[in-house]
Amino acid sequence: MPGMLQDAGREPRIGVYICHCGLNIAGVVDVEAVRESARFLQGVAVVRDNRYTCSEVGQKGIADDIKEFKLNRVVIASCSPRLHEKTFRTLMEKSGLNPHLLEMANIREHCSWVHYDDPVAATQKAKDLVRSSVARARLLQPLLRTKGQVLPEVMVIGGGVAGISAALYLGGMGIKTYLVEKEPSIGGHMAMLDKTFPTLDCSLCILSPKMVEVAECENIKILSYSQVEKVEGQVGNFRVQVRRKPRYVNEDKCVGCGDCVAKCPVKVNDEFNRNMGTRKAIYIPFPQAIPPAYVIDDENCRYLTQGKCKICQAVCQRGAIEFDQTDQTETIEVGAIIVATGFEPYDPRGLPEYGYGRFPNVITSLDFERLICADGPTYGKLKRPGDSTVPKRVAFIQCVGSRDQATGCAGYRLDGGTGSRGESTDPKPYCSRVCCMVTAKQAFMVKEKHPDAEVYVYYIDMRTAGKGFEEFYQRGRHEGIVFLRGRPGEVEEKEDGCLRIISEDLDSGCILDLTFDMVVLAQGLIPPGGLGELAQKMNLSRSEDGFLMEGHPKLRPAETAIDGIYLAGCVQFPKDIPDSVAQAGAAAAAAAVTCSKESIEIDPLGPVIDEALCIGCRLCEVLCPYGAIKVEFTDKGPKAKSIEVACKGCGVCGASCSTKAITMKHYTDSQLAAQVKAILEVV
Amino acid sequence: MESVRKKDVPVVTVLDPKFKYEVAREPGGENIKYCFQCGTCTSGCKVAELDSKYNPRKIIKMVILGMRERVLSGDFIWLCATCYTCHERCPQDVRIPEVMNALKNIAVREGYIHPAFRAQAELIAGHGRLYEIDELANEKRTDWGLTEIPQGCPEVAEIYGITGLFDLLSREVGGKT
Numbered sequence A: 001m002p003g004m005l006q007d008a009g010r011e012p013r014i015g016v017y018i019c020h021c022g023l024n025i026a027g028v029v030d031v032e033a034v035r036e037s038a039r040f041l042q043g044v045a046v047v048r049d050n051r052y053t054c055s056e057v058g059q060k061g062i063a064d065d066i067k068e069f070k071l072n073r074v075v076i077a078s079c080s081p082r083l084h085e086k087t088f089r090t091l092m093e094k095s096g097l098n099p100h101l102l103e104m105a106n107i108r109e110h111c112s113w114v115h116y117d118d119p120v121a122a123t124q125k126a127k128d129l130v131r132s133s134v135a136r137a138r139l140l141q142p143l144l145r146t147k148g149q150v151l152p153e154v155m156v157i158g159g160g161v162a163g164i165s166a167a168l169y170l171g172g173m174g175i176k177t178y179l180v181e182k183e184p185s186i187g188g189h190m191a192m193l194d195k196t197f198p199t200l201d202c203s204l205c206i207l208s209p210k211m212v213e214v215a216e217c218e219n220i221k222i223l224s225y226s227q228v229e230k231v232e233g234q235v236g237n238f239r240v241q242v243r244r245k246p247r248y249v250n251e252d253k254c255v256g257c258g259d260c261v262a263k264c265p266v267k268v269n270d271e272f273n274r275n276m277g278t279r280k281a282i283y284i285p286f287p288q289a290i291p292p293a294y295v296i297d298d299e300n301c302r303y304l305t306q307g308k309c310k311i312c313q314a315v316c317q318r319g320a321i322e323f324d325q326t327d328q329t330e331t332i333e334v335g336a337i338i339v340a341t342g343f344e345p346y347d348p349r350g351l352p353e354y355g356y357g358r359f360p361n362v363i364t365s366l367d368f369e370r371l372i373c374a375d376g377p378t379y380g381k382l383k384r385p386g387d388s389t390v391p392k393r394v395a396f397i398q399c400v401g402s403r404d405q406a407t408g409c410a411g412y413r414l415d416g417g418t419g420s421r422g423e424s425t426d427p428k429p430y431c432s433r434v435c436c437m438v439t440a441k442q443a444f445m446v447k448e449k450h451p452d453a454e455v456y457v458y459y460i461d462m463r464t465a466g467k468g469f470e471e472f473y474q475r476g477r478h479e480g481i482v483f484l485r486g487r488p489g490e491v492e493e494k495e496d497g498c499l500r501i502i503s504e505d506l507d508s509g510c511i512l513d514l515t516f517d518m519v520v521l522a523q524g525l526i527p528p529g530g531l532g533e534l535a536q537k538m539n540l541s542r543s544e545d546g547f548l549m550e551g552h553p554k555l556r557p558a559e560t561a562i563d564g565i566y567l568a569g570c571v572q573f574p575k576d577i578p579d580s581v582a583q584a585g586a587a588a589a590a591a592a593v594t595c596s597k598e599s600i601e602i603d604p605l606g607p608v609i610d611e612a613l614c615i616g617c618r619l620c621e622v623l624c625p626y627g628a629i630k631v632e633f634t635d636k637g638p639k640a641k642s643i644e645v646a647c648k649g650c651g652v653c654g655a656s657c658s659t660k661a662i663t664m665k666h667y668t669d670s671q672l673a674a675q676v677k678a679i680l681e682v683v
Numbered sequence B: 001m002e003s004v005r006k007k008d009v010p011v012v013t014v015l016d017p018k019f020k021y022e023v024a025r026e027p028g029g030e031n032i033k034y035c036f037q038c039g040t041c042t043s044g045c046k047v048a049e050l051d052s053k054y055n056p057r058k059i060i061k062m063v064i065l066g067m068r069e070r071v072l073s074g075d076f077i078w079l080c081a082t083c084y085t086c087h088e089r090c091p092q093d094v095r096i097p098e099v100m101n102a103l104k105n106i107a108v109r110e111g112y113i114h115p116a117f118r119a120q121a122e123l124i125a126g127h128g129r130l131y132e133i134d135e136l137a138n139e140k141r142t143d144w145g146l147t148e149i150p151q152g153c154p155e156v157a158e159i160y161g162i163t164g165l166f167d168l169l170s171r172e173v174g175g176k177t
């Protein structure tokens, strides 16, 4: 609306609204005092306080004022703009004002909530913030919003049970979906599990039909052995660069006969079996893999590392082996993205007192799943790794790498005291949520195979909240599993490979000194490796725990702060299979809503380049984290050009430009300077 | 306060809810309220293995519950060998040996000093060291060509005076001098 743009030309007439937010703000901040402090600020035409500015009444009051006082700018001092900026921008638009002439001061999160114990200082800070918002509002300029097209296609990153479920929901709605998985097969961790709690159904028996469904769904395209390299654009129109690693086996020709495997001379540790068994250099991760094609591991293949062999090519009757395959980079355009890259198990070598990696009979819970699985290294026979004997006394230790706040000590256990968190060996402060049930399940499975085995679980608290979970825990106790309250300090190895644990049994008050044949560490769930880089590619935030941050912890659990990008499964926080699938449904629904729109309004943020000032120094080009500004040769010499679809409006270019040729829309130097100057004023 | 109904079964009827904050304010006691009673500290504690009176987890629980008298007057808080094993392993970063130091400091201000520690403090005040140098020792030193060591050590006594240690040593239960 061109009329809306002209509004700003007039002398600023600002309406200022201070919100009580019930008692959320007014309980700490003296709202009346803040209101009076704004009354005579330059440009202010009207000031009011509202119990709830976002309510129907509050909004109507502002609309009426805009008419009556001929307002052309609005300042609202209330909650975070993340919550209500959209509400108030819509209100401005309806009242005939450009939505970018709104300025919000956050006096709830930034004042009353953080300074709840100091009302006087909180009130002063609120006054300062309002004053600085008014100063900025005076200089705000109307901006034209552009409309973007929406591609009715979705990309799901990560092919675990969450990604698979999301892809199936979307495919079922007729939405074209790309499922990107970094491993040669989809399936994720669920494919590695033997049975699943609390019903003990076989994990692959329930997962593999879904995997087959994905392969057969005509709307889903699987990009296995692939990684996301780059993400550009915004909601409705993302351009994702995906790099596919060469399999060296043609997926369409390979029928999975396995002739090549029999002849391949190279044996290496099998990571799918947690390095407890071996596989060949040409292999299929597990029999039910999707796509059901073999793959050559280029780090170990004799031909690819030493230039001689090709035995597999000679034996393959289908001519499926293609050593001339190379990395393929593909750009895929989609309207929305679902991130479902799951978790990584905590590496207990970060707690050396428990001996993992030093004592062969100390294993982790994921190792246990492989050890007891019919397709595992022992064909489902429970044997301890040290000497292949059947363990008769098994101990489980809970919360390994979880619920651990010990920044100081945990830090210098391995990394020399930096206390850094984020490494796979750094213990985490949160509860990993599934491991109590995982142990209850595994302890039960030991009893199932060997009813006379002695099974002890060392725990701090047993957390079995979930449908059928408490009943399952009770069943375990009834089977004779002994639950000991008390976290052991140390595991010692004896000469025969058995393991001694000294612990305090809190309930009997005794110090227990017991010896076991095998110890299973209930490892926590931590953010998957590389999540930081992936998040950066998409401009996503991570919460303090390292997982991806949801749009709102209660109301937008499957969304992110970035429009058009959604979350499913453990990448948001550890959860079990039912919860991962439920979140996948929510993410798929949200992505489908986005894709069903005809067009989407785009925030017009980003750089404006003054060609007369730009000297083509390329500083901005080098610094822009999104490759969204490039220097091009024009008839006036080299000049920076903004690539609007890639720009995320971060402002790095504007701050870096050596000749001040770049102005950031909505965040101009003069607007920011006025804001800073006002906040520093002594009043 | 605390009364004993049955033999050996303490029945506690009054708790001091402020005690945990008091300990948390004392240097070393800052993290006490993080304890979630997992037992890791006691599991690896060598003193606990030798003497059932000492159980760091229980001491921390008693503080959190507010058994002020019982904790400060007990001799168990003096038993920690400050080996720091539990400090290294405690998943909640409670820093148990430092909590014990905090408790000892409060106890001394309240007039509770374990007799062994009082004896040590008095020895040092009198002799400047943990043991008395008698004439025999000095004779031996002279034989070996070493200088004699003076019997008392007024500087140490002076330090006691300036730092208020004499004052602390003479406190009565309840904290009055």
Ligand SMILES: Cc1cc2nc3c(=O)[nH]c(=O)nc-3n(C[C@H](O)[C@H](O)[C@H](O)COP(=O)(O)OP(=O)(O)OC[C@H]3O[C@@H](n4cnc5c(N)ncnc54)[C@H](O)[C@@H]3O)c2cc1C
Pocket (backbone or CB within 6 Å): A157, A158, A159, A160, A161, A162, A163, A180, A181, A182, A183, A186, A187, A188, A189, A190, A193, A195, A196, A197, A198, A226, A227, A228, A340, A341, A342, A343, A344, A345, A365, A366, A369, A434, A438, A441, A528, A530, A534, A568, A569, A570, A571, A575, A576, A577, A578, A580
């Ligand atoms: C030992 C153990 C036992 C368990 N037992 C049970 C049980 O009995 N019942 C139950 O309900 N839950 C159980 N769980 C939990 C269950 O494993 C998880 O709920 C489930 O696997 C989560 O699925 P997901 O898809 O979110 O993550 P994941 O299974 O981790 O899948 C993530 C996928 O994304 C891929 N990926 C990662 N990064 C990228 C990237 N950058 N690009 C592309 N792809 C990527 C991974 O390769 C993987 O395939 C258990 C967990 C453990 C550790």
Ligand code: SF4
Pocket (backbone or CB within 6 Å): A263, A264, A265, A266, A281, A282, A296, A300, A301, A302, A303, A304, A309, A310, A311, A312, A313
């Ligand atoms: S070429 Fe490589 S994959 Fe093929 S048989 Fe030889 S080592 Fe195995």
Ligand code: SF4
Pocket (backbone or CB within 6 Å): A398, A399, A400, A402, A403, A430, A431, A432, A433, A434, A435, A436, A437, A461, A462, A463, A522, A524
């Ligand atoms: S789920 Fe249980 S074992 Fe896992 S971290 Fe939480 S309390 Fe510990």
Ligand code: SF4
Pocket (backbone or CB within 6 Å): A606, A607, A623, A624, A625, A626, A627, A628, A629, A642, A646, A647, A648, A649, A650, A651, A652, A653, A654
């Ligand atoms: S604001 Fe500048 S630096 Fe940031 S993404 Fe846009 S062009 Fe790049």
Ligand code: SF4
Pocket (backbone or CB within 6 Å): B034, B035, B036, B037, B038, B039, B040, B041, B042, B056, B057, B060, B086, B089, B090, B091, B092, B093, B094, B096
């Ligand atoms: S190890 Fe730490 S958290 Fe556990 S009982 Fe001892 S002090 Fe408490």
